Structure formats: structure tokens, C-alpha cells
Amino acid sequence: MTDADPLSATLFALADPTRRGILAQLARGDASVNDLAAPYDMSRAAVSKHLKVLERAGLVSRSKDAQWRPCHLEGAPLRAVADWLDDYRRFWDRSLEALTDYLEEMQRPKNKKRRRKDAK
Amino acid sequence: MSDVEIDSSSKEDAVIVMTRTFDAPRDLVWKAFTDPKHVARWFGGRGFVTTLCEMDVRPGGIWKHVMRMPNGEDLVMEVVFLEVVKPERLVWENVDHGKRAPGGHPTSRMTVTLEAVGKKTKWTLVTRFGSIEERDAANRIGFANVIAEGTEKLAEVLAE
Numbered sequence: 417m418t419d420a421d422p423l424s425a426t427l428f429a430l431a432d433p434t435r436r437g438i439l440a441q442l443a444r445g446d447a448s449v450n451d452l453a454a455p456y457d458m459s460r461a462a463v464s465k466h467l468k469v470l471e472r473a474g475l476v477s478r479s480k481d482a483q484w485r486p487c488h489l490e491g492a493p494l495r496a497v498a499d500w501l502d503d504y505r506r507f508w509d510r511s512l513e514a515l516t517d518y519l520e521e522m523q524r525p526k527n528k529k530r531r532r533k534d535a536k
Numbered sequence: 537m538s539d540v541e542i543d544s545s546s547k548e549d550a551v552i553v554m555t556r557t558f559d560a561p562r563d564l565v566w567k568a569f570t571d572p573k574h575v576a577r578w579f580g581g582r583g584f585v586t587t588l589c590e591m592d593v594r595p596g597g598i599w600k601h602v603m604r605m606p607n608g609e610d611l612v613m614e615v616v617f618l619e620v621v622k623p624e625r626l627v628w629e630n631v632d633h634g635k636r637a638p639g640g641h642p643t644s645r646m647t648v649t650l651e652a653v654g655k656k657t658k659w660t661l662v663t664r665f666g667s668i669e670e671r672d673a674a675n676r677i678g679f680a681n682v683i684a685e686g687t688e689k690l691a692e693v694l695a696e
Contacts, residue, residue: 510581
């Protein structure tokens, strides 16, 4: 459906309150489609549609064996998003820290402020 | 002193907001941020060494930046400027919009606003996520919420 990279696929899957609700429910344990549909005023088919999106994003897997085919939460894509956000924040935090120092350096009078090396 | 935060209040947009106040006049901050000669000196921060920085700061212009990461690998960034309002507003987004290699960054649009506060300058960086297909969804639902909720749930999941 979409050629988006996995990270974007995860973000897309998360961009819907029902899907987030489903994930929250699954975080408490595996559940059937009926279980998942229960809290919502929504048909089983509608919930299945959301599950499809979550499955495609790799956030949910479904057992093939058991007859009720329980849905299971897969943590890896969430972890990838959290990792990316962490990296992103760290990158800018570090950059802005460096910019703070650099701005100070830019404003420093260009006199002979050479640091003397004190031999100890 | 570090004022980086994920804004969890916005329901309008897909955002991460980072703010910081610099002890420098706005014109100088703008210069440090838009002149490649200066940008090469701080972008990426400690441990990141800029090996290439080309900026064509005007709408449609490209900013290409290559830096050597602490692990020895190159980090290549290429973005296109969408809005340039000297000295107060700069907007850019990934140049490979919607056609990223797997594992790449999520598509994002970044807006930096510089606000003069006396002799200081307040910096605000707003990052919005979403590719072409995702934009509708992103505009409807606050990504900030997604992020906040997502990470909370994540904590639960990881605790298992």
C-alpha cells in the first residue's frame, strides 16, 4: 500500500486513536478480535481493518495455530520509533549546546586572549 | 538549561518542539545558523565533524551536510528550504520526500523561529512528521500525543 520506510509506517499506524487503544490493550496481553472490539462502538470488521494496518506495520502479529487466532503486540517497531526520537532529540540538544558555545566565541573580543599553558 | 521537550499538549499537529534561549542578538544567531562557514562549526555538536556543508538559503535552495560521526561513519543530510524570512524564520524538509531508503528518517518538516528577547534570542524548532500518504492522518491527530502515548506504552511493553 505504501512504500514508506518502516519508521514512517509505524508512525502512520500510531496516528489513529483506535489503533493506539488496540495496542494499549495488547500491551496487557494477547487478545482475540472480539476482545479487542469490545470496548469500541464498532463492528468486528472495522476492528479487523485497523488490525490489518497494525499487522502491516509489524506492530501486531496473529497466531496461526489457535482457533481464535490471538493478536500479539510486537514491541520492536515501537522501540525503533522511540530510539529514533531519542537520537533526534539528542542530535539537536548536542547541536544547540555547541551553538551556544559557538555564539559565545563569535562575540568574544578578538584580543590576544591566548590561553597560557601552565606547566605543572 | 537544556530546554528540549516533547510537546504533549498540541492536538493540532505532529510535533516535537525544542526551545532554547541564546545569549546573543538575533542577527548573529541567524548568521551562525545560515552561513555554512559558521554552521560547519557547531552543527551536530561534539563528536561530529563536518566534512561538507553547502547551503543555498532561499526557498527551493538545498542544504547539503555531511559529517563524520563518532563511530567513523558518514551522516549525510540533504534538505530543501521552503521558507526563508531573515532573521526570524527558516523552514526546511527532507529532500528525498516520500522516497526514502528503508531505515531512513521519517519524513519531517522543520521550522526554526528566532525571537528577539531583549539582547537574547529565543530559538524554537518545531518538527512535524508525515509523508505524503501520512499527511492527512498527521494533520488530524496530534503526533505529540502519539509520541507521548507511544512511549508510555512502550515502557510497559519493554518492562515485560
